[in-house]
Amino acid sequence: MSNIWMWGWAAMAIIFLIAELFTTGFFLVCFGVxxxxxxxxxxxxxxxxxxxxxxxxxxxxAVLLTRPLTRRxxxxxxxxxxxxxxxxxxxxxxxxxxxxLGVGMVRVDAEEWRxxxxxxxxxxxxxxxxxxxxxxxxxxxxxxxxxxxxxx
Numbered sequence: 001m002s003n004i005w006m007w008g009w010a011a012m013a014i015i016f017l018i019a020e021l022f023t024t025g026f027f028l029v030c031f032g033v034x035x036x037x038x039x040x041x042x043x044x045x046x047x048x049x050x051x052x053x054x055x056x057x058x059x060x061x062a063v064l065l066t067r068p069l070t071r072r073x074x075x076x077x078x079x080x081x082x083x084x085x086x087x088x089x090x091x092x093x094x095x096x097x098x099x100x101l102g103v104g105m106v107r108v109d110a111e112e113w114r115x116x117x118x119x120x121x122x123x124x125x126x127x128x129x130x131x132x133x134x135x136x137x138x139x140x141x142x143x144x145x146x147x148x149x150x151x152x
Contacts, residue, residue: 008042009035012032013031013036013039014046014122026070030062030066033058034056034057034058034062037055038052044111053144080109083134083152084134087131087132088130091107091108093115093124093126094107094112094125097117104116108131108139113139114136115139117141127143137141
């Protein structure tokens with residue numbers, strides 16, 4: 001009878017660990033660890049009720065201990081690459097932005113981009129703006145609340 005419990009727990013551990021490969025968050029692996037602990041107890045001939053309790057306790061502890069790691073890994077880090085590197089940065093208007101005429105240039109860091117205003121209004125030269133998004137090859141901007149251009 002002990003062999004049946006041992007192989008059952010071992011199968012559950014393997015299933016949980018394989019299923020974790022298709023998910024994120026280190027959630028199912030915790031149950032895989034709990035099932036592995038219960039399989040070890042079954043191998044040692046411990047009562048099935050204690051195996052179930054061990055599975056529950058070890059799985060619960062594993063979930064609690066991995067939460068800080070999971071939270072840190074799943075945080076929404078802003079990792080802007082490619083053209084997205086200019087998002088949320090400040091820029092200076094080099095040539096008046098007039099969406100009706102399709103004109104306007106800004107400088108973000110050392111790069112010059114064509115730009116349009118968020119709401120279709122004209123933004124005059126030397127205004128500090130914030131980059132909201134990219135539409136094709138144009139930056140969509142709005143006047144910044146900050147008075148000083150912050151490098152970064």
